[in-house]
């Protein structure tokens with residue numbers, strides 16, 4: 001892959017200090033792009049930004065809770081100033097966020113947290129970048145759905161399923177609204193990728209349970225993080241210039257929708 005693929009591009013990555021987000025940020029910088037990280041984890045942002053700068057990259061970060069629409073807009077406007085505009089948004093902040101899987105254990109606060117971060121957070125970040133992308137006469141937004149929003153996953157609960165399905169509606173409707181400005185919007189729907197957080201969970205499973213997971217994946221193996229990063233960056237880049245309003249399933253064949 002050329003190291004100049006994202007030359008001149010400023011890429012906002014929400015949840016950019018997390019497992020997939022940091023891997024995406026590292027790859028963008030390696031391919032010549034500038035990154036702006038939004039995350040709630042101050043320590044992880046500081047460490048990632050300094051690592052990327054030490055590698056000669058251009059990186060900046062803000063501690064922002066994506067549930068706060070005003071704070072999101074302020075941070076994105078600041079990053080547009082410091083990075084020189086905004087060309088790409090990768091909206092990865094989210095997850096089950098430590099909430100329980102089963103309905104009898106899910107509190108109202110758990111439901112609000114998962115819906116607010118995944119759905120409203122994605123909306124607020126998209127709303128904040130669109131004016132900057134209009135100024136550039138184009139842009140690319142990649143939202144994060146999940147196999148858990150595409151099918152009834154046994155691993156994650158109802159709030160996660162609902163929020164990740166909602167992101168698909170958000171993605172399509174936004175794509176329709178901003179297409180005329182040259183802004184594309186697509187979703188990625190990963191299967192299980194073993195970030196540091198999830199690797200421990202997978203390792204703690206019994207051999208029989210791990211075998212059951214692997215037996216459900218036609219490719220018969222767990223993926224490298226790169227195998228999610230590369231499809232995300234395909235959607236983010238000009239290589240997908242005539243693709244908008246779609247969802248890209250990245251799950252080794254575990255789900256094959258019509």
Ligand SMILES: NC(=O)c1ccc[n+]([C@@H]2O[C@H](COP(=O)([O-])OP(=O)(O)OC[C@H]3O[C@@H](n4cnc5c(N)ncnc54)[C@H](O)[C@@H]3O)[C@@H](O)[C@H]2O)c1
Pocket residue numbers: 014015016017018019020021038039040041044064065066067091092093094095096117121144145146147148189190191192193194195197198
């Ligand atoms: N890893 C997987 O297997 C997998 C599978 C399907 C979908 N996804 C989705 O991919 C995205 C990234 O997942 P990950 O595995 O890297 O998770 P992660 O937990 O490693 O990273 C998520 C990041 O989001 C940040 N975050 C959480 N709440 C936030 C908030 N309110 N505001 C700003 N930042 C916040 C966290 O601090 C963390 O750095 C999530 O949306 C997740 O649902 C992951």
